[in-house]
Amino acid sequence: MTIQMTTADAGLKGVTAERFLSAVSDREPVSGLTHTFYRYPARFSPAFARTAIELFTDAGDLVFDGFMGGATSLVEARVLGRKSIGTDVSELAAFVGRVKTTSLSDCDLERIAKWGNSLSETLNLHHTASRARKWISEGYQRNINTFETWRIRKSLELALSRINELETMAQQEFARCALLNCGQWALDCRTTIPTSREFRVKLQSIFTEMIAGAREYARVAQQVDTLCIHRSVIGVEKDVTIAAQGAPRLILLSPPYPGVYVLYHRWKVQGRRETPAPFWIANSLDGSGMAYYTLGDRKQQKLRRYFAEIKQAFTSLAKVANDDSWVVQMVGFSNPSWQLPKYLKTLEQAGLTEIKFSDLANSRDGRLWRNVPNRKWFAAYQHTAQSTAREVVLFHKLLR
Ligand SMILES: C[S@@+](CC[C@H](N)C(=O)[O-])C[C@H]1O[C@@H](n2cnc3c(N)ncnc32)[C@H](O)[C@@H]1O
Known part of the structure; x- marks a missing residue:
């Protein structure tokens, strides 16, 4: 009817x-x-x-x-x-949703900006990164360790190893989201992977843009x-x-x-290779395969x-x-x-x-x-x- x-x-x-x-x-x-x-x-x-x-x-x-x-x-x-x-x-969607809908104080945003600025020093590929062993063993770094991509993986790892310096969960999740945003820019559906310097520069501009967006949101978001x-x-x-x-x-x-x-839960790296790395960056767990996110297999009869x-x-x-x-x-x-x-x-x-x-x-x-x-x-x-x-x-x- x-x-x-x-x-x-x-x-x-x-x-x-x-x-x-x-x-x-x-x-x-x-x-x-x-x-x-x-x-x-x-x-x-x-x-x-x-x-x-x-x-x-x-x-x-x-x-x-x-x-x-x-x-x-x-x-x-x-x-x-x-x-x-x-x-x-998707735990990744819940993560992104939380970060996007949380209204942060000026104090939080200043702390995040300071942390973001200090990353330029950290993201030096000559430094030793503490490897995300648990995530690696569970396959979350799949397809981001090739000759072209390992620098981005290492830059992310160097930044993530400092996340705990941020005092609150909201600050940490905001910082993770900036890394997620930059990781997506660097790896997802790209034919040419940026250099680690390009990644560093982009990350700074992402922090600046996200902090401006968060300030605007905090100004207009209502108490609901x-x-x-x-x-x-x-x-x-x-x-x-x-x-x-x-x-x-x-x-x-x-x-x-x-x-x-539609690939909701992965990034496509260098052609057909998929990586669950966004979950690692967001500290979230992946579901079980594409059909889990798409209400079933799109090739299924009828x-x-x-x-x-x-x-x-x-x-x-x-x-x-x-x-x-x-x-x-x-x-x-x-x-x-x-x-x-x-x-x-x-x-x-x-x-x-x-x-x-x-x-x-x-x-x-x-x-x-x-x-x-x-x-x-x-x-x-x-x-x-x-x-x-x-x-x-x-x-x-x-x-x-
Ligand atoms: C088209 S996207 C939604 C996009 C959203 N409107 C936005 O603006 O970003 C569809 C979403 O449905 C989610 N999804 C799939 N099956 C679901 C289920 N059974 N319950 C809740 N969400 C589900 C997927 O993980 C995906 O994030």
Whole structure:
């Protein structure tokens, strides 16, 4: 079942339809606040998250992102004075979310800046690094010890060996996040690996940029509860911490896309080699393989596990929602012709009804689609993949 209405019919007046439409097609590079702390794969545009929160909630309401990733929605919620909860199966996402949503004092940021400046001395490859033996034995430094990459690995190791000089956990996690950011810049999807000097210079500019972003965030972040929880969205209705917050007014999310290849938990080093090093840098543990992060294997016939898990996830979300809750999501498909109907059917089975807003539509199917700039989906079945990646914004409410 689908219900057709306008945003005015639904009493939504936080932003105009024009503003929402333009936020959905936003192509500006991600910037501002803490959004640049880490390039989380397939993240929302902050403008989309902000505008959705403004349209569907009021100050003091609760926003819930069940597939939090880099916590874009939580950062925007906090700035807009909305409480928020994010869940993610990835410990790396919970780490990034915590760092991005924590408001640090001037004193903390000065301490971090001083520590960051002192690293130039430390990152000298002639110094002996204390090796991260436990992480190495568990494979977390896989594929970063080649002739081209060992200098970056050693620079990271030299910096991490001084993390304990920072007094608080929040300061240490911020510093780890700066190293994570720089490690991603140096290693992920690059053909040429930078020199250790280039790494040092970049790290200084990352500290400067992150500290400026953290100051801006601390200035505008409001005093509202923000929780980043490392757990699956499946079963959230039984989580007492989450239940204690009451029903969310807005469930804003972007689940892994059916059949679409996105590597959330690894960096790709020198071609096809993957490394779990981000977990080592973030002091976090990896899950078990790609399917753990993507709701199943994208090559599985008919994506059975994907749709079974989507059903469980949205059944749980429907249980934490109430009649006033909205579910707004951005989702893409490697083959929309069969996957979109199946996806909608699955949501209906989970207890949700699709709402089509006539003033928020830009396509003949009455929905709001966007082209994803500079991206093609890497689909499991390349012959069925769309030549240009497209995403759709879906709106749902509880089925009554
Ligand atoms: C498309 S990303 C979300 C990006 C996010 N909107 C942002 O702005 O950064 C999807 C996320 O879902 C997470 N995920 C996958 N299965 C999950 C599950 N069962 N419960 C919670 N999170 C899950 C993945 O680890 C990944 O971080």
